[in-house]
Amino acid sequence: MAMAGQEATNRQIILKHYVKGMVKELDFELRVSKVLLSLHPGTKDVLVKNIYLSPDPYMRSRMQPMEDPYIDPFSPGEVITGYGVSKVLVSNHPEFKPNDYVVGFTGWEEYSVIKEARTLRKIPQIGLPLSYFLGVLGMPGLTAYAGFHKVALPKPGDQLMVSGAAGAVGQLVGQFGKLAGCYVVGAAGSKEKVKLLKERIGYDDAFNYREETDLKAALRRHLPKKIDIYWENVGGKMLEAVLENINKFGRIPACGMISQYNLEKPEGVSNLFRIVAKSVRMQGFLVFDYEDLYEEFTERVSGLLKDEKLVYFEDVSEGLEKAPRALIDLFEGKNIGKKIVKICDPD
Amino acid sequence: MAMAGQEATNRQIILKHYVKGMVKELDFELRVSKVLLSLHPGTKDVLVKNIYLSPDPYMRSRMQPMEDPYIDPFSPGEVITGYGVSKVLVSNHPEFKPNDYVVGFTGWEEYSVIKEARTLRKIPQIGLPLSYFLGVLGMPGLTAYAGFHKVALPKPGDQLMVSGAAGAVGQLVGQFGKLAGCYVVGAAGSKEKVKLLKERIGYDDAFNYREETDLKAALRRHLPKKIDIYWENVGGKMLEAVLENINKFGRIPACGMISQYNLEKPEGVSNLFRIVAKSVRMQGFLVFDYEDLYEEFTERVSGLLKDEKLVYFEDVSEGLEKAPRALIDLFEGKNIGKKIVKICDPD
Known part of the structure; x- marks a missing residue:
């Protein structure tokens, strides 16, 4: 392993150009560069070795220029950035020291300098896998936790429908739903995912939306009491079908x-009047809006994991060079559970 | 005038058949029938003479069969029903007596029997015109009051954009917005309405959406600080343009x-992802959800009217036979202020 102070090769995943339509492997390239394993004094930077990367659907929106974006676009020719779990090699920041494991925004590369340790958090040693901090105990976990408890406002007996149910967020929302006393139905894109949802994750029912020619009828069949809460992960035709089946x-x-991110022209949703007719509250949210819940979330969810009241599935791709394919898998629905890219062993 | 106990002719507006696409005068017919100006004993019915009728946009949805409707459709061949102000002629109900003025669901006809006095309220004598109880002090008034205060949750300094701004509800929302310390911009469909909004109703700014080829650019021009609250009266392209200009x-x-009610195929809204990206809350509501606010609303709004802190504009069509045209005017944007049909003098 490379030592602090030495020079090392640094393999990096670069965005070649802005992407139009479906993202593909040719939109990325692997670049091999050099990195000095030291830091300039006088900064608060931290040099890390990346261990796990987190391909997440929101990253697609960073691959094109956008008016008034909620997160800055990537720059063509530069390394992709995203959440990752890393090990500190060198630290100029008082809160971090070598060999600390950290989670935060890092680069899709072997070694990254994190300017002023921005977004980094130290990973507590609580006997759970490091990669969980990119999923159930990380951004997707807080997304599910905050969105379900603070936006959906569930009541026992609510009929909860989750799209993207076998993904990073959906698998957790369904379980939070069961813990809150809801009847929980999931939609996912393969037989295998449906089986996982029903047999392992604890969904009351689930269906493969790709096998349905009439989504509205499918929802009516699986949710005869209609829908009180719809967890929106996908948009487009599923949203339209849900609006036809929603309760007051x-x-x-x-x-x-996610169904819309790779379309050059997103689908139109034409029955929004149902929002008026059924007094529906549709509320967008970003995980960044709920940073203040982080402590409560970590304590509660790590407790549930330790007590085996929550299960969690990962889908790991091995090797930095697999990262572009891993991201594309999300949009093709090929992942089962949270997609993770493993670059190296944690040691 | 007809006396209680006698038989009278009763002119009625009938829905001829279910309507597809744009509603037109030929979808209605005027029928002349007879009515006995008395009631069967043993009921709690009330016989009224109708004075003012209220054509309202929601009525369009009752003119066609609908799956899971929020309000029952009309029956072809039967008299149209809707809100009206009436005078009691004969009452079997203990709460009403002859010569009381009442507001509630009645028929588009000269005389109506209101079964069990359902939905009727007595109009208090507070020195305001009776017709106001179909508008500023009636269903549209409560709609504006409840929706603005309980759904929009305004804060001083909020940038408020109102579509359908010169209509029954819009004119009030703009004024509630000014009272709440918002910056208020209205969209309406004619020069005359824009002038009214700016010069008489107190909107900070207004524009004629029919003159704009690029609604997104128009909104950016009139709301350089973008939009915190969008009062949605119209749907379709305006909603799409607002989503491109909305604040976090x-x-x-x-x-x-209203722009969608007469379309056989409603327009699709294709940028709903903006709801996620900007953490937007889009919340439908019906006035029926807020009946418990009626007393508070009546007291507050009648006080504002008496203190001349609220203005209110009506657009009155004279004669029952004008009622179909009056309703169609709403969808063509021809009304300025609350559309009212006057059948006869209150005496």
Whole structure:
């Protein structure tokens, strides 16, 4: 392993150009560069070795220029950035020291300098896998936790429908739903995912949306009491079908719309009047809006994991060079559980 | 005038058939029938003479069969019903007596029997015109009051954009906005309405959406600080343009979508991801959800009217036979202020 102070090769995943339509492997390139394993004095920077990377759907929106974006676009020719779990090699920051494991925004590369340790958090040693801090105990976990408890406002007996149910966020929302006393139905894109949802994750029911020609009828069949809460991960035709099956005072926490991210022209939703007719609250949110819940969330969710009241599934790709494919898998629905890219062993 | 106990002719507006696409005068017919000006004993019915009728946009949805409707459709061949102000002729109900003025659901006809006095309220004598109880002090008034205060949750300094701004509800929302310390911009469909909004109703700014080829650019021009609250009366392209101009944590109280009611295929809204990206809350509501606010609303709004802190504009069509045209005017944007049909003098 490379030692602090030496020069090392640094393999990096670069965004070649802005992306139009479906993202593909040719939109990325692997660059091999050199990195000095030391830091300039006088900064508060931290040099880390990256261990796990987190391909997440929101990253697609960073691959194109956008008016009034909620997060800055990537720069073509530069390394992709995203959440990762890393080990500190050199630290100029008082809060971090060598060999600390950290989670935060890092680069899709072997070694990264994190300017002023921005977004980094130290990972507590609580006997749970490091990669969990990119999922159930990280951004997707807080997304599910905050969105479900603070936006959906569940009541026992609510009929909860989750799209993208077998993904990083959806698997958790369904379980939070069961813990809150809801009847929980998931939509996912393969037989295998449906089986996982029903047999392992504890969904009351689930269906493969790709096998349905009439989503509205599918929802009616699986949710005969209709829908009180729709967890929106996908947008487009599923949202339209849900609006035809929603109960009075229905709630739609809008977490994402993954079916739309790679379309040059997003689909139109034409029955929004149902929002008026059924007094529906559709509420978008970003995980960044709920940073103040982080402590409560970590304590509660790590407790549930230790007590085996929450299960969590990961889908790990091995090797930095697999990262572009891993991200594309999300949009093709190939991941089962949270997609993770493992660059190296944690030691 | 007809006396209680006698038979009278009763002119009635009948829905001829279910309507597809744009509603037109030929979808209605005037029928002349007879009515006995007395009631069967043993009921709690009330016989009224109708004075003012209220054509309202929501009525369009009753003119066609609908799955899971929020209000029952009309029956072809039967008299249209809607809000009206009436005078009691004969009452079997202990709460009403002859010569009381009442407001509630009645028929588009000269005389109506109101079964069990359902939905009727007595109009208090507070020195304000009777017709106001179909507008500023009636259903549209409560819609504006409840939707603005309980759904929009305004803060001083909020940038408030109102569509359908010169209509029954919009004119009030703009004024509630000014009273709450908002900056208020209205969109309406004619030069005359824009002038009224700016010079008489107290909007800070207004524009004629029919003169704009690029609604997104128009909104940017009139709301350089973008939009915190969008009062949704119209739907379709205006909603799409607003979503491109909305601020973080924007709120969209969804009151109606009048631009869509006469379309066989409603327009699709394709940028709903903005709801996620900007943490927007879009919340539909119906006036029926807020009946418990009626007393507070009546007291507050009648006080504002008497103190001349609220203005209110009506657009009156004279004669029952004008009622179909008056309703169609709403969808063509021909009314300025609350549309009212006057059938006869109150005496």
